[in-house]
Each structure stands twice: as C-alpha cells, then as structure tokens.
Amino acid sequence: MHNSTQYCTSTRTTSGLLGETVSCTEDDILTSAKQDLLVNTMIPAAVKMHQERLMVQPLSKITVEPFDDKICGSFSIPQQVLTNGVSDADFVLFVAAGPVSGNTVAWATTCGYGTDDRPLVGVINVKPEYIDGSDQSIRTVAHEIMHALGFTNTFTYKKMTATVTRLRGAPNAPVVDSSNVVQRAGNQFNCSSVYGMELDNTGCFGNAGSHWTVRNAMQDMMCGWPRPSMQYSAITMAAMEDLGFYKPVYEKAEYMELGLLESVAGC
The missing domain is CATH 3.10.170.20 (Elastase; domain 1)
Known part of the structure; x- marks a missing residue:
C-alpha cells in the first residue's frame, strides 16, 4: 500500500x-x-x-x-x-x-x-x-x-468434487459432494437426495470451479456474479469445514432465501 x-x-x-x-x-x-x-x-x-x-x-x-x-x-x-x-x-x-x-x-x-x-x-x-x-x-x-x-479449485485437489449428468440434463456439471456440504445443502433445500452443491463452470469473470453457480446460490457470498446480498451461508461454511482446516460456528450462518431445487437434486 x-x-x-x-x-x-x-x-x-x-x-x-x-x-x-x-x-x-x-x-x-x-x-x-x-x-x-x-x-x-x-x-x-x-x-x-x-x-x-x-x-x-x-x-x-x-x-x-x-x-x-x-x-x-x-x-x-x-x-x-x-x-x-x-x-x-x-x-x-x-x-x-x-x-x-x-x-x-x-x-x-x-x-x-x-x-x-x-x-x-x-x-x-x-x-x-x-x-x-x-x-x-x-x-x-x-x-x-x-x-x-481456500475456497478455490482446492476442492478438486481435496477430492471434494464430482461430475454429474443429472442436473437439468446438463452434461458434466461439477458439484462439491463432500459430506458437510451435502448435509447443509439438503437442509437448505429440504431434500434428502441432494447430489452436492453445483459449481459454476462458465468461466465468466474467473468464476469456473471456485464459485457456486448463481442458479442455486444467488444470495450466497461465494456465488458468481451477480451477488445481490452476499450471505455468509451454512453451505459455504460447510465447504470450508470439509477442506479440513476450519471448524465453522454454524450458529453465525446467515440465511439464504433463494435457490432452485432442481439445480441440486431431483426431488
């Protein structure tokens, strides 16, 4: 500076x-x-x-x-x-x-x-x-x-990701499927068959692989653009926990209202 x-x-x-x-x-x-x-x-x-x-x-x-x-x-x-x-x-x-x-x-x-x-x-x-x-x-x-x-392509290095074809029929959709993310995403969407939390793969503004897709996490701090409210959600905290270095205080998670269920699971 x-x-x-x-x-x-x-x-x-x-x-x-x-x-x-x-x-x-x-x-x-x-x-x-x-x-x-x-x-x-x-x-x-x-x-x-x-x-x-x-x-x-x-x-x-x-x-x-x-x-x-x-x-x-x-x-x-x-x-x-x-x-x-x-x-x-x-x-x-x-x-x-x-x-x-x-x-x-x-x-x-x-x-x-x-x-x-x-x-x-x-x-x-x-x-x-x-x-x-x-x-x-x-x-x-x-x-x-x-x-x-650590909220980056480190997810792949830590073996926290998978590629699925069941999301809206889209081919090769990347998701974070680590245990705590799946649990917290299931809680968010009230769905027990969540595959994982979808990552952006468009590459716009450097989003690919290191942001949640806007489609199901528009209000989350770690989604790609646009980010209207940028809530510090339990799902993002769970991703950090699954890296193995952090223990979240989930009581401090901020509420994320919006999200599309079909983006994360076929419920």
Missing part, C-alpha cells in the same frame, strides 16, 4: 498487478482517504466476518517465503516479514489497491501453505473505485479473502 508504483496517483496508463495495461481514471486514484478506509475499516470488517464464523488451530508463527509466483510476486513484502515471519497470526494477508482492467472489482489468491497444505499466506487487490466502505464492498472483500483461505 506504500509503493506508489503499484497504484494510480494520477490519470495515466500503467501496468496492473496482473501485468495488464490499465488506464488510470479519476476513480482509480488511491487517495489517502481511500487508503485509510480500506486498511482501517473495510479489511478489518471483512476479516471479522471470518473470525466470527471460522475457527482454526492457532499458530505461534507463520513463515513467509519470497513469492516466485507471477501474481503473488507482484506484491511488495517487507524485509522484516521475510526475515522474522509473523507471530501470533492464523493467516497473513497482503493488501494492494492497484488498478484493474475490465469489470473486476477485486481479486485474491493463496500464496503460501503449511506443511499440512493449510492456506497461511494470501494476497488481495481491491480496485480503488470500489473502496467506499459500503456493506456490499466489505462483503466483496470478505468474498475475496475466502478465496485466499
């Missing part, structure tokens, strides 16, 4: 953190007010949403290695962190507010793992235009942090 070469200081053409050429508009300029709002209000509020709902084993220190990945490597890591690590933390998040091309509001990814493959280090970039302190923007940040915490 203190490296002026990585965000817009004026209306000009520059390189984004993903290496793309971006034109900085007036809305993209990272003012001191926006920087303060992101660091001291939006990030803490988004982190709190996870703190209240996902428990993890505490760690005495997280070691941060130099990033060699193209995306993670675009972030500036303080030398003190590389030398000493971060004590008394469950996860280390590096934040940027660089320009983004197209309609992307924010993006994030995991950059470091523990010996048990638990995500420990991640990065997030928020487009300055959307740094406004609104509930929608805070929940968007929480959505991206969830990706860094």
